[in-house]
Amino acid sequence: xxxxxxxxxxxxxxxxxxxxxxxxxxxxxxxxxxxxxxxxxxxxxxxxxxxxxxxxxxxxxxxxxxxxxxxxxxxxxxxxxxxxxxxxxxxxxxxxxxxxxxxxxxxxxxxxxxxxxxxxxxxxxxxxxxxxxxxxxxxxxxxxxxxxxxxxxxxxxxxxxxxxxxxxxxxxxxxxxxxxxxxxxxxxxxxxxxxxxxxxxxxxxxxxxxxxxxxxxxxxxxxxxxxxxxxxxxxxxxxxxxxxxxxxxxxxxxxxxxxxxxxxxxxxxxxxxxxxxxxxxxxxxxxxxxxxxxxxxxxxxxxxxxxxxxxxxxxxxxxxxxxxxxxxxxxxxxx
Numbered sequence: 001x002x003x004x005x006x007x008x009x010x011x012x013x014x015x016x017x018x019x020x021x022x023x024x025x026x027x028x029x030x031x032x033x034x035x036x037x038x039x040x041x042x043x044x045x046x047x048x049x050x051x052x053x054x055x056x057x058x059x060x061x062x063x064x065x066x067x068x069x070x071x072x073x074x075x076x077x078x079x080x081x082x083x084x085x086x087x088x089x090x091x092x093x094x095x096x097x098x099x100x101x102x103x104x105x106x107x108x109x110x111x112x113x114x115x116x117x118x119x120x121x122x123x124x125x126x127x128x129x130x131x132x133x134x135x136x137x138x139x140x141x142x143x144x145x146x147x148x149x150x151x152x153x154x155x156x157x158x159x160x161x162x163x164x165x166x167x168x169x170x171x172x173x174x175x176x177x178x179x180x181x182x183x184x185x186x187x188x189x190x191x192x193x194x195x196x197x198x199x200x201x202x203x204x205x206x207x208x209x210x211x212x213x214x215x216x217x218x219x220x221x222x223x224x225x226x227x228x229x230x231x232x233x234x235x236x237x238x239x240x241x242x243x244x245x246x247x248x249x250x251x252x253x254x255x256x257x258x259x260x261x262x263x264x265x266x267x268x269x270x271x272x273x274x275x276x277x278x279x280x281x282x283x284x285x286x287x288x289x290x291x292x293x294x295x296x297x298x299x300x301x302x303x304x305x306x307x308x309x310x311x312x313x314x315x316x317x318x319x320x321x322x323x324x325x326x327x328x329x330x331x332x333x334x335x
Contacts (some may be wrong), residue, residue, distance in 0.1 A: 005044055005112075012046040020064050023095035025087025029053060031094050032060035035101060045109055045205045047221065051097075053178050057104050059086065062097040069100060069223060076147040077197040077225055080139045084219050110204040110240065113211040122259055124214030129240065129269040131216035132207075137276035139196035140230055149227055156189040159294065166301050169312025170320075175299075175325065177293060177334055184290040188229040193287055198295070200224030202236035231291030233297070237269055238326045256325035266330070293331070296323060 017025055025042075032040035038056030046052060049067035053060050063069065069088055078087045086102035093099060110117065110128070117125045122236055160182065167178040187193070199206075199222060206221045242258035259265065273288075274280035280288065300323035303313045313320040327334040 009042065009044060009046045012048060013042060013051060016046075016051050016064075020097060022114035023062075023097050025051065028060075028062045028097070029093060031062075031099065032058075035060060035091060043114070054104060058090070059104050061088070061100045061102070062094060063100065065096055065098060067223065068098045073148070074222060074225075075221055076144050080143040080147070080197050081135065081219070082142060084135045084138060084216070085222060086218060086220065105208045105220060107210045107215075107217035108206040110207045110209055114204075114243070116211045117209065117214055118259065121261060122265060124211075125240065125259075125265065126268060126326065127214035128209050128216055129237070129265060130241050130272045131214075132237065132240065133269050134276050135216060136234055136273055140194060140277045143194060143196045147197070147227070152189045152191065152195070155195075155228070156185055156260065159189070162207050162298065163294075165327050170301060171315060173334070174297075174323075174327075177331060178297070178323055181290060181293055181297070184287075185294070188231070188287050188291045188294070194230045195227050196230045197222075197225045198228050198233040199236075200233075202233055203239055207240075211247065213233055224243075227289075229291045231288040232295035232298075234288060235292040235296040235326065236271070237266070238330070242325075243263055244322070254324055258325075258329060266328070294327060300326075313324045 013025060015021070029040040032053045032055045036055040036058045038058070040053040040055040043059070044055055050061050050063045050248065054063075071088060071090055077141055078085050086105050088100040088102045091099040091101050107113075117128060163178055163182050163185070167175055167182075170178070199219060201221055202219070208217045208218055209215060210217055234313060238256070241262040242256045244256055258277045275284065277284070300319040301313055302310050303317050303319065304310055313323075
């Protein structure tokens with residue numbers, strides 16, 4: 001795994017500087033060292049629109065101008081997820097690149113901690129799941145009133161249009177769930193249900209844990225955060241309850257291999273989430289479930305064509321394979 005990750009990081013770094021020259025990797029490293037007084041080392045996991053280094057206890061990130069961060073918005077998000085999110089600071093520019101610094105959240109990405117988290121029946125993962133529930137509950141309690149919020153009627157209209165597009169374009173087996181969700185959108189966009197910042201990419205590489213204890217140390221990469229109903233990103237918990245597998249030779253489908261005790265672990269997470277938000281009522285639980293399903297369809301039900309147009313996913317898309325596996329495991333009546 002380490003060799004493949006190193007190769008991927010090297011590839012991403014090379015592509016980043018080819019696309020965002022003439023500033024070089026060495027110049028970025030020198031800038032980070034001059035800012036922190038510590039040698040700069042590229043992080044083991046990189047992104048497509050940035051170059052990130054660790055210098056002492058600081059993370060310094062160089063981003064393409066097209067991927068500049070909205071620091072005012074992220075300040076509100078940081079309030080919502082205090083203790084779980086690093087707060088970036090503007091450090092000016094290096095050439096055309098935007099420079100940011102933030103505190104290192106510590107730990108390692110879940111991707112690199114799999115062996116310890118999944119040992120002994122996922123004993124350490126239980127701590128991760130409980131902390132992850134408290135992470136979501138933080139936004140329930142702490143999203144600031146000053147956070148700019150979308151118009152709820154417009155949000156409802158957008159969601160309904162997207163559900164209609166998915167219902168028309170996805171394979172028929174998804175139709176019953178989409179049909180169920182359509183009238184529920186009004187309930188999760190109502191004034192008495194919180195709109196919160198939802199992380200747009202809660203994958204293993206962005207979730208950092210203490211590999212010795214399973215404790216959640218922080219969540220990274222908030223650039224794609226969107227404001228929406230509470231619960232829309234909760235479905236990403238499924239990424240912690242299984243491991244993606246390569247395409248099955250018989251079916252040519254990518255598989256999501258769940259842990260043997262995924263049902264017990266999922267129940268642990270939701271029990272803690274319901275407790276942490278202050279004792280979820282039956283209606284609250286229904287709305288969390290509806291928002292979860294909506295978020296899953298919007299995350300995994302789309303594909304993009306060569307011109308960047310968003311279209312319903314097709315049977316051969318890995319994202320649809322994941323959605324199919326998650327619904328089979330968690331949605332009664334889906335076959």
